[in-house]
Amino acid sequence: MPGDAPLTAVQLLWVNMIMDTLGALALATEPPNDNLMEKAPVGRTGKFITNVMWRNILGQSLYQFTVIWYLQSQGRYVFGLEGSEADTVLNTIIFNTFVFCQVFNEVSSREMEEINVLKGMSENSIFVGVLTGTVVFQFILVQFLGDFANTTLLTQLQWLICILFGFLGMPIAAMIKLISVEPHEEHDGYGKL
Template sequence: VRIVKAWQANDKIVAMTGDGVNDAPSLKQADIGIGMGITGTEVSKGASDMVLADDNFATIVEAVKQGRKVFSNIQKAILYLMSCNVGEVLTVFMMTMLGWDILEPVQLLWINLVTDTLPAIALGVEPVEDGIMDRKPRGKKSNFFSGGVASSIIYQGILEGVLVLGAYQFGLHVGPHINNPQLQHGDALTMAFLTLGLIQLFHAFNSKYIHQSIFRKHTFSNKWFNGAILIAAVIMASVELPFMTKLFDVTELDPIQWLVILCAGVLMILIVELVKLVQRSMGKR
């Protein structure tokens, strides 16, 4: 008990294993008491927070590994969802403040329906990252916004909004309706709508790693994530089908306009990768 208290006095999270009656006080004092499921007495099991069913200490290490994976995946989902929503809010706010035409409510609802479901869920089942057990313990005061997540949400949301506004401006000057201002505005709004939706799918790849680069062999190892992005992209692009354009108040875009949208998505990845590179050079992992 004195050893457990000494570690706790140094702000450490203490796990204590035990199997005998005499271990019960220290199992109770520890932050996580772990009783032995095979050789442990009923008293030690009762005093524990969890029971190690196979009495194998390697299982504890694996549990820590899986726990870190769960925490990391929740962080990724939060980073993705909140940065995307910051981008949406910023886009609508700036378009309103500048007196531009703004996106329709049905368009924003469609974006949220497509991007906030399958991709976010798929991020929650990402496999364990390489080197996750080499990281230092998070500490008692850490939360899901720690480790650079909060700052990433802000700058990535702003970046997303800027790219969407840029696509809108491009839409006013490119395409087949240059001589028809009304149709040109429709094209620009459609480009803003599709850019806002599809750029979030590009950004989902950024969210797979908080500070590490996505240009690695394991980036596409999660088949659920790959499938979710593909399905979401098809659903998002389906608004361009002839029978869907009136429903979502969009126009049919030409290849040049689609190229602008795809370039915005690629820029989202490249700029975030550049920021991550700078962060890693500053020692963030």
């Protein structure tokens, strides 16, 4: 029904697991780089979320909100959905697109300021494994666990569009990184700059 939430409880749990647990696991396994050693230590009063992080979070949130809003409001027309299954198909497309937005955002989040986020990715087998597992389980969830996840089969074109919307988050993230932000003052823990 129009106006209902497009994601069910099971879908929200899966998205939460992707964003929190699997995302944290994937990104926490990234090896430290030399740039970290050049930064001053942050004391107890330092900001946990930096201005660079805020820029990336707000930019990606705006992109994802726009995509989901567009699908919610125009998806029936764009995909030519009619009949009793139209809502289920549209909600599955929205769910699938949102998951792929998270997958590609994980890749973009490997580096907060660098454009080339793919550099060294193949060397982190845990990161690649988490992403691969997420995509495989998403496919299984949509294509085979419809009764459990309240999804329905999608066509190849619908899958391609979902993946494309997710992938477009990467060039958007790269453009967002070109926006200059003021760095916050970092303290070394002893009150000095």
